[in-house]
Amino acid sequence: VLLFQGGLAKNRGIEQLLLAAKHISDDWNIVFMGRGELEPLIIETKKILKNIFLIPPVDQKDLFNWTSSADLGIIPYRNVNKNHLYCTPNKLWEFTNAGVPFIATDLIEIGSFLRKNNVGFLLNREFSVEDIYKMINEISFEDLQNKRHECIKQSKNLGWNMYKKVILDAYRIE
Numbered sequence: 001v002l003l004f005q006g007g008l009a010k011n012r013g014i015e016q017l018l019l020a021a022k023h024i025s026d027d028w029n030i031v032f033m034g035r036g037e038l039e040p041l042i043i044e045t046k047k048i049l050k051n052i053f054l055i056p057p058v059d060q061k062d063l064f065n066w067t068s069s070a071d072l073g074i075i076p077y078r079n080v081n082k083n084h085l086y087c088t089p090n091k092l093w094e095f096t097n098a099g100v101p102f103i104a105t106d107l108i109e110i111g112s113f114l115r116k117n118n119v120g121f122l123l124n125r126e127f128s129v130e131d132i133y134k135m136i137n138e139i140s141f142e143d144l145q146n147k148r149h150e151c152i153k154q155s156k157n158l159g160w161n162m163y164k165k166v167i168l169d170a171y172r173i174e
Contacts (some may be wrong), residue, residue: 002028002136003070003100005063006091008036011084013076013105013132018045020132021052028136029053033066067094071144073102075110076132079125088113095119097155101147103135117154119147 002024008014014032018041021030031053032042039054046052058066067073073095077084088109095102102120104110105127114120121139123131 001070002030002072002074003033003067004031004074004076005033005057005067005094006089008032008034008038008042010038011078011080013074013078013127014038015041016078016127016129016132017074017076018042018052019129020136021045021049023130023133024051024136026051031055031070033057063094064098067100068098070098070100072136072139073100073120075102075104076123076127077105077107077110079105079107093158096151096158099148099151099155101144101151103132117158118150119154121147 004012004014004017006012015038017030024030029051033055034057042052042054046054073091075089075091075095077087077089079085085107086109087107091102092104092110092113096117096119103123104114104120106114106122106125111122111125114122121135121143123135
């Protein structure tokens with residue numbers, strides 16, 4: 001299972017992922033979990049391609065269980081503005097803490113996170129449809145296992161317990 005979770009909006013690489021889907025190995029099912037303006041496009045594509053699935057968003061308290069059931073996540077945000085270029089979406093920590101390696105665009109902060117923590121695979125900043133399906137098709141079971149191991153290792157360093165004292169100290173009134 002390849003999981004895209006979150007808002008189904010333009011410039012998040014959904015259109016490119018849907019175009020890539022017809023070239024992705026039959027071993028992969030692509031699950032979109034969320035709501036948004038691109039739902040109709042996903043629904044139309046899933047009528048043609050049997051490896052596309054759309055499920056509604058889940059409560060935050062249930063998200064970890066859903067996320068951890070995936071084999072690979074994807075955050076293919078497009079480099080269309082400074083918001084995307086410098087973003088640090090919650091998905092970085094959600095995938096990592098769920099033990100799910102992920103593919104993401106080499107945007108400034110996302111790329112830095114992936115290089116520092118070694119928990120996924122980077123798409124070129126100006127990626128193409130072909131870049132998506134080639135990367136997915138070239139990821140081996142061993143690659144997934146190695147990255148999953150890194151996710152589990154890094155989740156110990158990226159959880160709330162590591163930041164709790166720093167954040168509480170920052171808000172402490174002296």
